Amino acid sequence: MAPSSETITETKAAQRIPVKGVSDYKEAFNAGPTNYKPENELKGTAAQPPARYPNYLPTWDTEKKYAPLESFQHYDHGKDANPSFPNLLKGGEVIDLTANIGAEVSGVQLSKLDAKGKDELALFVAQKKVVAFRDQDFADLPIQEALDIGGYFGRHHIHPTSGGPAGYPQVHLVHRGADNTTSRDFFEDRTNSVTWHSDVTYEQQPPGTTFLYILDGPSAGGDTLFANQVEAYKRLSPEFQKRLHGLQAIHSAHEQAQNSRNRGGIVRREPITCIHPLVRTHPVTGEKALFLNPQFTRKIVGFKQEESEYLLKFLFDHIAKGQDFQARVKWAPGTVVVWDNRVTAHSALLDWHDGQRRHLARITPQAERPFETPFETTQVIEK
Template sequence: MIIAPSASTNAPQKDYQHIQVRPLTGALGAEVFGVKVNNLSAAELTEIKQALADHGVIFFREQTLSIEEQEAFTLNFGDFGIDPYVPGIEGHPHVLRLVKEADESTGYVFGGAWHSDWSFQQSPPSFTILYGHDIPEYGGDTLFANLYQAYDMLSPEMQRVCESLNVIHSARLGYAPASSGIHSLYENMEVIASEDAMDIQVHPMVVKHPVTGRKLLYITGVYSIGIEGMHQDEADALLNFLKAQIEHPINTCRFRWQQGSIAMWDNRCALHLPMGDYHGSRREMFRTTVAGSTPIAANG
């Protein structure tokens, strides 16, 4: 049984002076209005960073970005992240082109499972920025889930249990050579399988966000494959319970893309899931990430 939160964790903030912020749900997510991200003042940028900390994921409408402008916007938040297994576009190695053409033979979409970007790295990316360049008439929404609220909804005793555990992260389910059959379904994207996808990285199950100081449940969907010190069936039972908590509708928001939309999310406190319900239509996005730091245990 999922215990609903006692109050909204995504309440509107009243202290923005240079942008307008409208929350999407009681769990997370907000739309930001009144700015063009390719021409930001210092005050607007400061408040965008605050909105991202307040809401976990933020969205902009009616933006027009060149590749160079997306790179420049990204660098406002830190250095570029390292993106393995998927090469960047020519001349812009830190920009990934995520495309599904209308004539592809299957409905399979890249990244089509709940996840936080590259959590199998020692220092996963802090933020991801996704720009909608060509959007289908309908379908292709993206869902987001709140890792703060997922932790808060646990009982105090379960919180203590989780704080004592470490999670095993790996890219093996998506990028190991055994997954090359899946890669063939990406008819217009290059995905490079590698033996190093079998490597593991251990992170605390409960971490403290480096900006907000809040505790969160750092279980990252498909990349969280085990729990240190547990048999696999034991780990699967607990992880499946906690993943259901994270992915429950009460803990999510859903973003409807339009041409020129931007989504920017904090990988440290939010998971995401792209919907593949637009087979027969074209969707083209450009993605960048911002370098992050090694997750630190909440009780460390």
């Protein structure tokens, strides 16, 4: 079945959608050019040492603009993987984080994987949804080498509003400096920091196999939550699943761009609005997953506003409340977390003390355009 996503070249659909209350997660977790003090990161503060990886400190080029992204043919290497994972997990130890999402792996060095190992990584992550690899040398590699590893899994995405290391805009930085005390301001308007999202779903071809690795972290806190959107779909009744099939939703980048402008930040590429199916199919596992999130999903196509809000709220709440299909990943030095952005949602937690640095880097390969396959059920309905 052909992909069922499209780009809305005009913004009228997005402009009709109220955005009151939409708060971009980057506002809480990322530095911006107006509140970033590089001297404190390079020299340290009274309470915090200098940044461990100054080559990864954020920069913002206010003059650089990028053209709209063009479509490309994506190939998922998980299709070529040996399902027994002899090249990926040889000598490694796997511990499941929960019964239905997540694993922790030790004894495997991602930077040493050959092509067969990377193929197996794509499949393993698609199956586990999120995997934390411990004791990695990823952060110590030259940045281009890290990008070369990530580039095996798809075309690099350049984030339209985030800072990146000097010369490497393909790296998305999650950075709150040691002098950053804006969390107290954030919680003046919010009771919690949970902001469920899948990354940049407003793109025609959102990311797939995604890498996030820690550079500096607080003494405690700053963990990341992940939700299994395949399991979230499975929890719905067959009749409800059937009703969702064929529905499409608008995903918008406009609010994130405006939030960046409001904070004195950059917009490197003009925002777009795309339509994606509410239920998408993974190209390798064949699993169906809910594909929506409160950060970027604005409206169900063909529904009136109240109807759309009613259904979206149910689905957002269903994902957020599904603690039995969620996992919490704790960061530690040398950790690289790899997840499949197509079938998960995630949220960082702003629960560490002000005045401690949290600094991570993300490599974000794009994948195929979201598509859905026909609804199927094996349930027998008695007459």
